Amino acid sequence: MQRRAREGVIVPRTHANRPEIILHRGEIIGRYKGGQSLKEISREMGIHNKSVRLCVRRYEAEGHVETRPRPGGPRSTTPYDDKRIIAASAQSPKKTAITLTRELGLECHVTPTRRRLHEAGIHCYIPAVKENLTPIHKAARLRFAEQYADMGQEFWSPSTPPVQ
Known part of the structure; x- marks a missing residue:
């Protein structure tokens, strides 16, 4: 940047x-x-x-009007570490930055790991928690689909037009 x-x-x-x-x-x-x-x-x-x-x-x-350079410290990860972080995240996307830092044995705080992931466009998301479908659920869904398979478009469209 x-x-x-x-x-x-x-x-x-x-x-x-x-x-x-x-x-x-x-x-x-x-x-x-x-x-x-x-x-x-x-x-x-x-x-x-x-x-x-x-x-x-x-x-x-x-002789110029640009903002002066700021001191800022050196990066705490090497380019090789950066590649390892991104590869490990791609391999198991549900792992947290803390877990990645520990498993890769990085000698840095978790913040640089998060920064490297963000620089690569990888952000943390909370996965949607969904109920696993049991054989009973699957059978009920199939019965519903078969029961209403022959219904026309009018049946599935809302009875009142959407409000805009």
């Missing part, structure tokens, strides 16, 4: 780095370079003057 910026610096792909936000900040810088005061920019654009000042200071110090 990160992208490369100039000079090899990784800039986070965050809400604050969306193109429309960068354009908005660029407008602030353009107005500032055009000679408007920070207070005028703030008033005309409807932005707090501290936000305008921060944007101008960052531009003067760093």
Whole structure:
């Protein structure tokens, strides 16, 4: 979820780095370079003057208006571990992230395991609890189906039209 910026610096792909936000900040810088005061920019654009000042200071110090990279720690799982997590989940989808972490012997908290599953598009769902059909249930269903097999479409449609 990160992208490369100039000079090899990784800039986070965050809400604050969306193109429309960068354009908005660029407008602030353009107005500032055009000679408007920070207070005028703030008033005309409807932005707090501290936000305008921060944007101008960052531009003067760093030459850009993008959000700075955040420190963030290193990943606690290797690419090999990530593949193992996904494969184990595909093999037995009802296992919890806690169980997967223990069974794979991963030296990390359960949270990274959940993150890797989410990154792969695997989310936890509570399976529907359904009653197992006994031979008695099956026979009753078959009798019902045979009894009403010859009924027409009018019989199965609702007697009143659906409310919209």
